[in-house]
Amino acid sequence: MIVVMRSGATPEQTKAVVDKITAMGFGVNVSQGAEKLIIGVLGVRENKETLAAQLGGLPYVERVMPISKPYKLVSREGSQAGTVVRLSNGTEIGANAVHVMAGPCTVEGRDMVIDTARWIKQCGATLLRGGAYKPSTSPYSFQGMGKDGLEILAEARAKTGLPVITEVLDPRDVPVVEEYADILQIGARNMQNFNLLKECGKSRKPVMLKRGLSATIEEWLLAAEYLYAGGNHDVILCERGIRTFEPATRNTLDLNAVPLVKQLTHLPIIVDPSHGTGKWDLVSPMARAGIAAGADGVIIEVHPNPSEALKDGFESLTFDNFAAMMDGLRPIARAVGRPVASDATAPV
Amino acid sequence: MIVVMRSGATPEQTKAVVDKITAMGFGVNVSQGAEKLIIGVLGVRENKETLAAQLGGLPYVERVMPISKPYKLVSREGSQAGTVVRLSNGTEIGANAVHVMAGPCTVEGRDMVIDTARWIKQCGATLLRGGAYKPSTSPYSFQGMGKDGLEILAEARAKTGLPVITEVLDPRDVPVVEEYADILQIGARNMQNFNLLKECGKSRKPVMLKRGLSATIEEWLLAAEYLYAGGNHDVILCERGIRTFEPATRNTLDLNAVPLVKQLTHLPIIVDPSHGTGKWDLVSPMARAGIAAGADGVIIEVHPNPSEALKDGFESLTFDNFAAMMDGLRPIARAVGRPVASDATAPV
Amino acid sequence: MIVVMRSGATPEQTKAVVDKITAMGFGVNVSQGAEKLIIGVLGVRENKETLAAQLGGLPYVERVMPISKPYKLVSREGSQAGTVVRLSNGTEIGANAVHVMAGPCTVEGRDMVIDTARWIKQCGATLLRGGAYKPSTSPYSFQGMGKDGLEILAEARAKTGLPVITEVLDPRDVPVVEEYADILQIGARNMQNFNLLKECGKSRKPVMLKRGLSATIEEWLLAAEYLYAGGNHDVILCERGIRTFEPATRNTLDLNAVPLVKQLTHLPIIVDPSHGTGKWDLVSPMARAGIAAGADGVIIEVHPNPSEALKDGFESLTFDNFAAMMDGLRPIARAVGRPVASDATAPV
């Protein structure tokens, strides 16, 4: 941590800062730069963040600049090997093969889920997605089928063998969702719902943590740190688009985040081009781009009939479009030396 | 709602759209523009949002543009008179006088809260703020004193008569927080925590809803609509800064939002220059600007000793700075014809 | 300047960095932090920015963090007294009184300019604005009357005594615009048109520099530094709204910038609520907010008949609305101890 004093700070003011730092158990390195006096704070102690907040309260302190990463357990520096999240059916996320998670935005009924699950499996997807508890911007929108939706997902899993990923919105719902789901999803709007993070940290099921609409990568990794510090080490990240000034797409899929996150953390990362673009006709090229950038998989919205969807018709692929997307994705996956998981046992 | 067809849509495709709209009970107005065919959707029905989602799933539909506001109950169009939120001690928020809510970011202990409450009251504040349940970006940061903090706030209220506003983070905590607080605060990170909104909608205590870091004004008013539709009509909005590209301030206080929100909704609005700037030396001018723009009050972080604060030292005012801020605010309030509430009984 | 080495950098790699720094004439301060090794770069030399760029090219360097401000001449640290820009008719911008610059977006003809000039003067404005050279997003939009427009502005000045501020778009146009204008305006889209800055730096006329749509405050002050370093010390800043995710207003007027800029630089600052909001009915409250935040003046679009305007009808005030705005602004100016300039000689 570096403390920059304001121009014109007196020796007494500087001494007060140094005394405060040393009183809290840290060492100091004082350096008079060309224009500013700089104080380096040395040492590792749990009260470092408190110190930073307090130094900011001194009027002659201009800035306090952290140097170390505030996340520790999920940092690549702490663990060079990449995390591989293993599901009960043997699926490995974060290993060499890339995964395609697919399914409807929302569980709307039994048949549409089972039909979709069968189709995506036939096309090469290896996980089924679908929302039973739905966050809705408007109170007048459909809020999901709840537990009935979870049962439909479980039935689709039984019929196809595809593990299920589904969102949990509320700390109170973690027990029921983890009973049915293979992976708990934390949505973008809940990335900093810290009590939900704490409950999911106690779960024995893996968690996929979506990036918030305006979350920095550091905030996202700190949210992952909540899960990890809470005891759940099976954490998957998901880049799903950030909010920018651009109105032409619903969100801006930030693929810079993919290779950057691979440097900063050992956790796997999935890309969501459906929400990341909000337009079905951009999904396929952006899925390819995500895998080319180094993602461990993609998550795709598919609907038997998008013009009958209860939500997000604009971004859902039809069955035919999903099959075409898979055809375009396989050569990209091979080009980066990583087969699509459903092809991994076949000769590549 | 307006549906814009893609260039080259066939008459059959247009007919399919029209049939879908009429089948769902709406009227249509078809208009061939210079380049695009446009279909107006006429009528008020609850399934309008579903229709919009589904039309988006048709490949020959280019865009679906809403015309009506998606929020109804909080809309100014529904109620020309401004909402006045009345607390049990007679405090009225949204009436002519403007209010100053002040206090520490975090309840750190008994004395600091009571000392602060006494000071801010003496200076003219009319509500006490302070966080007992704290959202923290890092799992290693202080998470608040919880119920003990609520008891300290209640004691400060008993000693000063100031009503208390404090944050609730978790739907499970609503009962305990509403037992102690005069106003429940929903923080920026929870603006779209829909289950928390639903629980607070059932509360009999007023709610102050902060704008999310990257929430559009429409999303913010839809979150308010959740509260209102849930049965709680005592809703106060709070602009606390949005996230932009500018690194020089922690957030960008969006004061455009103040007069705009006054046009769009009948709810009162408070401005938070402490979080909106993140720098204590910008708080006073931005509090003045907020009142000049038409806000119904401000909320200010004050700490007996910011350099001993557990959080947010950079943005907290000292007692002296708070007194100076009040001195600068009063003439501005008078200039817009609205006294600071503590002066309202004195001749103005 | 602080250089942060990557974790795991070897002593040889650190030595290479230190050698490079010292070879370029700087001193060093090496400090082993808890996790990272940090090298402070000491001394003032012109090649500091080149050093920063080059250090970034070394793979074991994680970050290079500047400490000093990159602008010098316009920095408040270099000159505690505020700049006052004096025009030939005695108008002083940056002194105690606040100024209202007003007029049409675009010079559309002789009568509309002269009528507007007379009206705004009668209401208390002290400068006339109007565009003769217009930047237009579309090539098919009106591009301005050019030199004929400048002559109309000069005639309006002759008739009213109001000094004229007008935009210059092209380095080749600086001679003709400075012949007619009292203040040259550099628009938001040209804030980093460096050759235009250089030409205006050579001018003997004051320059008002608008902030770019997505310019950080540091970039804005560096653009001002171009003018200052080029020899033109009569520089006025203008905050006119930044681009954010919010679609409800055309731009987000960043009033945080006003008190912040007052700390960072000695230059005056004007606020433009017309472009900053893009909605005529938000102009008046945001003009009040700008003055309350500490601005040295406002610039306002006024049109005799906004529904006949060639541009920007949405944000122009009618004559009546402008008069009402002035009535609301005066008490705010008095409340911050600064009269509107046209009232300054009258008893306040």
Add this chain to the structure above:
Amino acid sequence: MIVVMRSGATPEQTKAVVDKITAMGFGVNVSQGAEKLIIGVLGVRENKETLAAQLGGLPYVERVMPISKPYKLVSREGSQAGTVVRLSNGTEIGANAVHVMAGPCTVEGRDMVIDTARWIKQCGATLLRGGAYKPSTSPYSFQGMGKDGLEILAEARAKTGLPVITEVLDPRDVPVVEEYADILQIGARNMQNFNLLKECGKSRKPVMLKRGLSATIEEWLLAAEYLYAGGNHDVILCERGIRTFEPATRNTLDLNAVPLVKQLTHLPIIVDPSHGTGKWDLVSPMARAGIAAGADGVIIEVHPNPSEALKDGFESLTFDNFAAMMDGLRPIARAVGRPVASDATAPV
């Protein structure tokens, strides 16, 4: 164009709007929606944008929503076939093969340019980039070698056969830059320097137009329309990253823009992962992602020794890293059915 009247507009106010529209030669379609009255404006006329501006000036008009795209000549709707830009040496940009443009950020001297040109050609690049006129945020930074730099680029072309792309900053420099360059580059900061666009529109050399830091895709295509309408049909777009709230990368490369631009316009598009990320170790994966998303090529900064670069050391590839990037790019290009241009004559 759709005009939405405010709630409560009177029949007289509506009639005034209708009369204004018809007086300007357009047809109308009036439709009473559930809550709002909507007026469709029918017909194609040059004064449509003026009408939009003027309608905005009427107080009972709530919104004016354009339907047609404001760009015409560059629109895909006007020309289904993709533009292929042909250079004098036969290079075709926008045809099936993808191109790699590479070279130093800045022309720093003769040897470094020629060495770099030889290396990148050997690795498979087909165009040489390098800046002779440099935009610099600070007036104290290197501003480029100017004409001497152009001569060095020309010499490198003579020695390698690689066509040259280089930036032009100032309308006055177009003649000299087009004398030397094969493609004129307009940089991000100049995307809305309309007079520069007009001069380049008159040039007989192709132009590569970078997207502005905060330019919407519509604004970008309107800037391209300036070039096209000015007579220059050899226009190439370049996505180089937009400005967002994320501090971890210098910019956010918006790859959504690639497939979207391919739908909206017939112009080719190049991706710049060097500026789009600002970090050399993200360049290679993002170059792959750009091609996977459908770009017609990439532009890459390469420097013989980034730690001696005068600018942008942080984002320049070494020779070895560039060779490795090419090795990773080729299989991706093949996977999307488009060879890297230098491989196109070899069997693929």
